[in-house]
Amino acid sequence: MPAAPEYAVVRRECRAVQVPEGTPAILSPGTRVRVTQALGSSLTVVTERGYLLRVEARDADALGLALAAGPDLSQDIPLEDRVWAQLRTCYDPEIPVNVVDLGLIYSCEIQELPEGGSRVDLKMTLTAPGCGMGPILAQDVKDKVQGLAGVQDVDVEIVFDPPWNPAMMTEAARLELGFF
Numbered sequence: 001m002p003a004a005p006e007y008a009v010v011r012r013e014c015r016a017v018q019v020p021e022g023t024p025a026i027l028s029p030g031t032r033v034r035v036t037q038a039l040g041s042s043l044t045v046v047t048e049r050g051y052l053l054r055v056e057a058r059d060a061d062a063l064g065l066a067l068a069a070g071p072d073l074s075q076d077i078p079l080e081d082r083v084w085a086q087l088r089t090c091y092d093p094e095i096p097v098n099v100v101d102l103g104l105i106y107s108c109e110i111q112e113l114p115e116g117g118s119r120v121d122l123k124m125t126l127t128a129p130g131c132g133m134g135p136i137l138a139q140d141v142k143d144k145v146q147g148l149a150g151v152q153d154v155d156v157e158i159v160f161d162p163p164w165n166p167a168m169m170t171e172a173a174r175l176e177l178g179f180f
Contacts, residue, residue: 014062016053019093022132040091054093075149086144103168117152120145125164
C-alpha cells in the first residue's frame with residue numbers, strides 16, 4: 001500500500017473516535033489533520049488542536065484516502081490460519097503494530113458447531129487496563145473474525161490476567177518500536 005500522505009484536509013463530515021478515551025467525535029469539512037497511521041481497517045489522525053482520533057476505513061474517502069484490502073483468505077486455508085491472519089489486520093490506534101504482534105491475543109479456540117460452521121472464542125487484553133479504546137478494539141476483532149467464511153459465532157473476552165507487558169510482543173514488534 002502506498003504511504004498515506006502526512007497531512008489531509010477533511011472533505012466531508014465523518015465519524016471518528018477519540019483516542020484513548022473511546023468517545024465518539026465528528027471531523028468537520030475543512031479540518032486539517034496529520035495522518036499518523038493508516039493500517040488495517042482504520043486510520044489514526046491528529047487534529048491541529050492536538051486531538052488523536054481513529055477513523056474507520058469506510059470514512060477514509062473523507063480524507064481523500066483509500067485503505068488497501070485485507071489479506072486474501074481463501075477457504076482453502078485452514079480456519080485457524082485465517083483467523084490469525086485476520087487478527088493481524090487489527091491495530092491499536094496508538095501503536096503501529098497489530099494486536100497479534102503486540103501480544104494482546106491470549107488465546108484462540110475454534111469449535112465446530114453441530115449445525116455447521118464454527119464458533120471462535122478469543123481472549124485478549126489491552127496494553128493498559130481502563131483504556132477507553134478497549135471495547136472498540138474488541139469489536140474490531142470480533143467483526144473481522146465474524147466476517148470469515150465458515151464462522152457462525154465469535155466471542156471476544158477482554159482479560160487482564162496475566163497483565164500485559166512489553167515482553168509479550170513479538171521480537172519484530174519490539175524491534176519496530178525500539179524496545180531493545
